[in-house]
């Protein structure tokens with residue numbers, strides 16, 4: 001018995017919503033994750049907005065299967081804390097043998113689903129603009145650039161040369177922390193992986209709109225790139 005496991009009366013539920021593709025055959029399967037830090041509300045609200053969009057416009061997403069995880073850290077959200085109820089930053093616990101129930105659930109999901117794309121939504125109270133981390137497939141970077149552009153209709157981009165202690169170029173960071181939500185280490189080829197960050201002190205509705213615009217841009221550009229690659 002460890003302290004990190006929930007007591008029987010404190011089960012942790014992480015909800016997942018799947019928007020199925022209309023097309024039979026191959027669909028691009030993406031996982032969209034928010035609320036890994038319990039005090040970052042913009043991503044959570046943006047995912048709810050995106051679920052509504054996917055429900056109302058299935059035609060627009062005909063070649064996508066989207067898996068939404070709106071609140072990955074439900075106890076942290078309840079407590080309005082970045083960390084979970086055990087006091088841990090869940091975004092440093094992935095693929096390091098963590099026993100946290102949220103991590104065990106999400107790692108199992110990531111391993112089973114083998115997403116082609118993983119988008120994680122965050123907000124940063126030390127940033128005055130939007131930015132993101134990219135890793136994985138080479139094209140991650142090419143998808144974040146237009147996403148930041150799409151978001152800039154609502155909120156500016158963070159143009160600083162160093163963001164969150166990482167070197168950045170026009171809001172794009174190519175390094176990252178260990179233990180963040182990501183594809184399983186053995187997954188090959190590596191999927192597209194993008195972390196999108198809004199400035200947490202900006203008005204909430206602008207953060208939500210910027211995030212929704214960024215995610216829609218990533219999906220649209222990914223489809224374009226796939227079609228282009230298929231033509232080569």
Ligand SMILES: [Zn+2]
Pocket residue numbers: 036037040121122123
């Ligand atoms: Zn965060």
